[in-house]
Amino acid sequence: MKRNKILIAMMVIAVLCTGVLFAGGQQDAAPAADTTSSDAPAQVKVAMLMSGPINDGGWNTSAYEGLTRLRDELGFEIAYTEMVPQSQQKSILRNYAQRGYDLVIGHGFEFGDSIMEVAPEFPDVKFYQVGGEVQADNVGSGVFGLGELSYLAGKLSAKFTKTNKIGFIGAMEIPTTLAEIDMLRETIAEVNPKASFTVAYTGSWTDVNKGKEAALAQIANGVDVIVAIGDACDVGAIQAAKERGAYVIGWSGDFNSLAPDIVLTSMVQSVPDMILMQGKMLKEGNWKGMSKVWGIADGVEYPGTWSKVVPAELKDEVMADFEAMKAGTLHKRVN
Structure with missing residues (x-):
């Protein structure tokens, strides 16, 4: 909880101080330190698309925290693109898939249609939508319990x-x-x-x-x-x-x-917990294309x-x- 507070405070200060948000900002975040040997399995790569900025203090900030937890706790290589306009969703999804990312996450209800159109083109890449209910062999999704x-x-x-x-x-x-x-x-x-x-x-x-x-x-x-x-x-x-x-x-x-x-x-x-669960399943080799509703009973929704x-x-x-x-x-x- 303390970590979440600090992250939100830092991100929001950035919004208020800069006053400028750049559309379609793509970042390859620094990977965790490489401690593997030369014959070790390739590092898992996860990318995320967000329609808003990572410093909004809420929905997208929490997604970014989840992404960094994949790096810090599981050793994944991560990248993200923020401020993604709807017109660029499919091209950015394809770009990450073509670059060899194992899992590409669309953060928000608005990414569902684009994911379902792009995913069949890359059957070996896994796609995940936060805040939606899409599903296919290589597509999973999670939506928070409503009400x-x-x-x-x-x-x-x-x-x-x-x-x-x-x-x-x-x-x-x-x-x-x-x-x-x-x-x-x-x-x-x-x-x-x-x-x-x-x-x-x-x-x-x-x-x-x-x-x-x-x-x-x-x-x-x-x-x-x-x-x-x-x-x-x-x-x-x-x-x-x-x-x-x-x-x-x-x-x-x-x-x-x-x-x-x-x-x-x-x-x-708690978007970070939802994303971390996807990463753990990916690392353990039991990730499946499925849609799930995550609620209070799952430990991901609660009063702050x-x-x-x-x-x-x-x-x-x-x-x-x-x-x-x-x-x-x-x-x-x-x-």
Whole structure:
């Protein structure tokens, strides 16, 4: 957890200080030190494509952490391309396959179609989609359980709000986000019938300013708790909440370190653990083309660091629901 906080803080500082993000940035990350003999098996090579920057503090930062864990813990050679536009997905996938990478990962729902088109051209290369449900002999995928974390976030926001106005800021109107919104709306209405729920989209996973603008607009209308699923846009929402005295529930990464008194908690989806599991199966020779839903019971989804501003009894109530989901006695998953 500490490592995740430090990485997020460093990455987000880079976003805010540079103010410039380069599209299609391709990097061959430094491989682990070579301690093998000349007759040892060739080093496993893994590449990743991301539609956003590795320093967004959330979805893509966590993917990059997972990639570096393959290098540091398993000795793999790694490479990545960030800020991949949809028009370049297939050419970049092909490029990595042609260069002899054993596993090529598309990080996000948006890579599914491109992976399914390119994969048959390279039957000896394995492809994996994080956040999707594609499958073939050489294609696997993993999607996080939908509904569980949004139920917890909905209950927390509904009981914490003082104005009875809760906001949601998302990047894109995609199926996974819509499923989480549905559970948020349902839970808020059930827990606090007096509360309203406002939804806004920024249209970008990378624009911090758009996240801030959307949050400021909601706060101006009385919203005092915002649930944010927008990668770098979450950073903007946190900035706005910090300036105007509102609160944020983060998503994907653990955002508490950015504003401990503003970020109530974060609904963490541990992409690093999902990616590391793929690497271990690849190394052990038992990787298979399959699609799997990863949820709270698998240990990859959980509330992150809690702010001290959350009353102890409310935190305990939310965590009790989390433990019930983990034990299989409370069912809120919708996929």
